[in-house]
Amino acid sequence: MKSDDLFDAIGNVDSDMILNAKSSQTKKTFYKKTAWISAIAAMLVLSLIIGSFLLPVRQTPYSAYALAEAEYPNGISSQEFQMVFRQSDIEINSFIKKTLEVFFQNSQNENRIISPLNLFMALSMLAEITEGETRAEILDLLDVENIETLREQASTLWRGNYSDDGVITSVLASSVWLRNDMSYQEETIKRLADIYYASSFSGEMGSDNYNEMLQDWLNKETGGLLNESISNIETDSNTVILLATTVLFQAKWGNEFSKSETTKGVFYAPNQEIKCNFMNESGYDTYYWSETFSAVKKELSAEYANCGMWFILPDEGIRAEDLFSNENALQFILSNGDWENNKYLKVNLSVPKFDVSSDIDLKETMQNLGVNLAFNSRESDFSALTEETLPIEVSSIDHSVRVTIDEEGCTAATMTTVPTAGCPAPLDEEIDFVLDRPFLFVITSDVGLPLFVGTVNQPK
Numbered sequence: 001m002k003s004d005d006l007f008d009a010i011g012n013v014d015s016d017m018i019l020n021a022k023s024s025q026t027k028k029t030f031y032k033k034t035a036w037i038s039a040i041a042a043m044l045v046l047s048l049i050i051g052s053f054l055l056p057v058r059q060t061p062y063s064a065y066a067l068a069e070a071e072y073p074n075g076i077s078s079q080e081f082q083m084v085f086r087q088s089d090i091e092i093n094s095f096i097k098k099t100l101e102v103f104f105q106n107s108q109n110e111n112r113i114i115s116p117l118n119l120f121m122a123l124s125m126l127a128e129i130t131e132g133e134t135r136a137e138i139l140d141l142l143d144v145e146n147i148e149t150l151r152e153q154a155s156t157l158w159r160g161n162y163s164d165d166g167v168i169t170s171v172l173a174s175s176v177w178l179r180n181d182m183s184y185q186e187e188t189i190k191r192l193a194d195i196y197y198a199s200s201f202s203g204e205m206g207s208d209n210y211n212e213m214l215q216d217w218l219n220k221e222t223g224g225l226l227n228e229s230i231s232n233i234e235t236d237s238n239t240v241i242l243l244a245t246t247v248l249f250q251a252k253w254g255n256e257f258s259k260s261e262t263t264k265g266v267f268y269a270p271n272q273e274i275k276c277n278f279m280n281e282s283g284y285d286t287y288y289w290s291e292t293f294s295a296v297k298k299e300l301s302a303e304y305a306n307c308g309m310w311f312i313l314p315d316e317g318i319r320a321e322d323l324f325s326n327e328n329a330l331q332f333i334l335s336n337g338d339w340e341n342n343k344y345l346k347v348n349l350s351v352p353k354f355d356v357s358s359d360i361d362l363k364e365t366m367q368n369l370g371v372n373l374a375f376n377s378r379e380s381d382f383s384a385l386t387e388e389t390l391p392i393e394v395s396s397i398d399h400s401v402r403v404t405i406d407e408e409g410c411t412a413a414t415m416t417t418v419p420t421a422g423c424p425a426p427l428d429e430e431i432d433f434v435l436d437r438p439f440l441f442v443i444t445s446d447v448g449l450p451l452f453v454g455t456v457n458q459p460k
Contacts, residue, residue, distance in 0.1 A: 067178065068189050070197040092120060092157070092449075093334045094143040100333070100453060102368050104324040109270040109438070112321075113358040113401040113454030115247055117161055117445075121174060122245040122397070124154040125196050126374065129188060129241070129385035134373040141369050155195050161445045167301050169250040170445060173221040174198035177214055177235065177242040179205045188385050198243075206237040214242070221246040229359050229400040240392050241385065249443070249451060251307065254299035257281055257351075257407035267352050268437045269458045270319075276352045276459050278436070279407055285347045287431055288339050290328050292318055293440075296347055296433050297337060304446040306336060311351065312440040313433070320438040320455040333440075336448035346430040354459035355404045362397040403441075403454065 096116045103114050120142065127138040127150060135147065144150045163170045176192055178184060180202045192198040203210035211234040218230045225248075235242055257279040265278040288295040295312040299305075312332070314320055323329035332339055363375060373379050377393035443452040 067184070067200040067202050068193045069199040070174070070193045072197060092116070092143070092153070095120060095141065096334060096450060097330050098141070098369060099365070100324050100330065102365050103362075104321050104455065107321045107455065109319075109321075109457045111356040111358055111455060111457055112360065113356065113403060113452060114399065115401055115452050117157065117172075117449060117451055118245055118247045119362070119399065120157065121154060121172065121196065122243060123371075124150055125174060125176070125192060125198060125243050125245070126394070128192060128196070129243075130374065130380070130382055131384045132381040134379075134381040135384070137371045137373055141366075141371055151191075151195050157449075158197060160447050161449060161451065163304075163446070167251075167303055168307055168446070169248065170451065171221075171248045172197070172246070173248075174243075174245045175217055176200040177210075177239075177244070178202045179240060182240070182386055182388055182390075184386050185384065205235040205239040211235055214244075218244060218246065221248065223248050223250075225402050225404075226357075226400050229357075229398075229402075233398065240390065241382075247451065251300040252408055254301055254308075255281070255283070259407050262353075262407065265350070265352070265436060267459050270438065274458060274460070276354070278350045278352050278434075280348075280350050282346060282348045284344060285349075286337070286342050286344050287347055287433070288332070288337070288342045290332065290341060291315075292326055293323060293329055293332070294433070295332065296349060298349070298351075300443075306444055306448045307446045308444055310440075310442040310444070311349075311433070311435055312442065313435060313437075314439065320440055320457065323440060333442055333450060333453065336444055348430065348432045348434075350432070350434040350436070351405075352435060352456075352459040353406050354456060355402070356454070356456055356459065357400070357402040358454065359398070359400045362399050363394070366397060401452065401454070403452065 099114070099116060099119065104112060123138055123142060127135050127142070127147060130138065139146065139150060142150060144153060158172055161170055162172055174192075174196050176189070176198050178200060189200045192200060201213070203213070214235065215230050215233060218233065219227055222230070258281070261280045262277050263280060264275065267274045267276050285296055293312050293314050295310055297308045297310045299308045301307050310333075312323065312329070314323055367375060373381070374394045377391035380391075380393050382392045438455065438457045441452075441454055441456065442450050445451050
């Protein structure tokens with residue numbers, strides 16, 4: 001689908017909540033049609049099923065309804081929330097670093113993208129519905145001492161990274177999908193709505209109507225950008241709980257690329273040469289480097305200084321994925337530009353237009369990071385959500401992300417010409433930064449948090 005068609009579709013999406021639930025006090029407006037052509041959507045769906053040794057549960061007639069609906073705060077001010085965020089003692093770099101190291105292992109030269117914030121919110125909700133050692137494993141991965149601390153951090157992260165002010169769209173959403181033949185802890189359902197802004201729904205698992213409503217909710221919250229991935233998301237008769245978290249991000253470049261400067265070029269992918277369109281610009285900017293990579297940042301808004309897209313190019317002979325096992329590169333990804341090796345000079349930037357996506361089950365990743373009990377129905381503890389003695393386990397954690405970019409807006413990358421490993425600061429006052437081979441990109445929010453981190457091995 002062409003990017004113009006994507007955003008025409010976004011413009012026609014209705015923002016009303018499904019399941020005949022009452023409207024929130026503040027409706028989200030990011031579905032309105034805009035001139036932005038680039039967008040990013042991330043989705044994480046976490047399915048919990050009945051253990052295989054359990055007798056079949058009884059089936060009941062379909063009767064989906066909303067148990068609780070999150071109400072977004074009135075008069076959201078991103079500046080106010082960002083101030084709260086900066087004043088809060090929140091440190092999630094440890095979680096991001098551990099996750100990136102494992103997530104990009106064995107990617108086999110494919111495009112792979114992750115939203116650390118999206119994953120953090122999903123795991124926080126999972127911790128909220130578990131107890132005992134099951135919860136302890138999740139808290140350990142998230143690097144928080146207790147559930148009370150996690151609640152404070154999750155709420156502040158949500159608020160600090162939410163923006164829908166016509167300049168930057170960074171919209172988070174969460175939902176909980178429950179089966180209608182079980183009882184649930186009302187206090188937990190309310191807490192999910194109050195802290196994680198998660199609406200809870202109940203219906204007949206596996207029914208066509210319930211699956212259609214789930215897919216409709218996911219499509220609305222991701223602006224229709226992940227329709228292909230969402231069409232494969234559904235419940236079945238063994239599904240007990242399904243948690244869903246989404247992020248939709250849209251922004252225009254602070255300084256747009258001139259379409260007249262776009263040229264045909266070749267991207268040197270790992271196993272082939274790909275012809276694509278390269279966007280070009282020249283201007284004075286800060287250039288960063290280390291022994292293994294070089295980088296520049298392109299701002300996504302003049303009003304939000306920290307919000308931007310980082311293009312990180314590995315030096316010759318280094319795969320893009322290898323940087324995630326490099327301590328120096330990981331520190332740079334988390335630095336938001338606070339880096340000693342930098343110089344202000346003229347940068348001739350050349351970036352390929354691209355539309356890349358990533359779909360991956362994070363179950364193995366989470367297990368490699370120490371979260372195991374939630375995936376074992378004989379040992380898991382979901383008593384925080386339900387008192388029914390069912391052997392429940394997480395069956396999958398499906399993470400889907402799509403990023404598009406063009407001259408007007410938001411995401412891109414390619415290979416570049418950079419100093420060789422160990423080279424000191426560039427002697428010339430001008431450098432060609434050509435992204436015509438595999439590279440990394442990092443999109444940061446205005447509070448400096450990496451919202452999206454990805455590799456581009458093939459621009460389309």
